[in-house]
Amino acid sequence: MDLDVKWQTLAELSTRDLHDVLRLRQLIFIVEQNCAFVDADGLDIEAIHGLGRSETGELVAVARLLPPGCKYPIPSIGRVAVAKHARSCGFGRSMVDQALSQARRRFPNSQIHIDAQAYLERFYASFGFVRVGEPFDEDGIPHIAMRWISPG
Numbered sequence: 001m002d003l004d005v006k007w008q009t010l011a012e013l014s015t016r017d018l019h020d021v022l023r024l025r026q027l028i029f030i031v032e033q034n035c036a037f038v039d040a041d042g043l044d045i046e047a048i049h050g051l052g053r054s055e056t057g058e059l060v061a062v063a064r065l066l067p068p069g070c071k072y073p074i075p076s077i078g079r080v081a082v083a084k085h086a087r088s089c090g091f092g093r094s095m096v097d098q099a100l101s102q103a104r105r106r107f108p109n110s111q112i113h114i115d116a117q118a119y120l121e122r123f124y125a126s127f128g129f130v131r132v133g134e135p136f137d138e139d140g141i142p143h144i145a146m147r148w149i150s151p152g
Contacts, residue, residue: 060086076113118142
């Protein structure tokens, strides 16, 4: 199955798309992971949102790209999520790959930061991310800071 990803600012999202993004993120990060936190953290306003749709047009994957200075001095990728029923289709890998491409296009020659859930360290390492620092707790879930460094 292919994943069609469109990247848009908050202002470019339709109200339906915004609803669908927030719903998918809340289903995964709050309900599925049983983690009470404020998903609408104010960073969506500056973010470039990746909306991944399946061949049927259903929103099945999301990610957000934060510009340098928004949360970290360098660009960062976060809120990567794939709908439960769409996992094992390669959509997570496709979403991260496209987020990296988008970051490299918009912010050439920049390192890229991600705060990954600790159990996903090998997944992100497969894209070239390396751990920086010690594991930390975010909202009751173990995380690690990782960086992607441009090879050129």
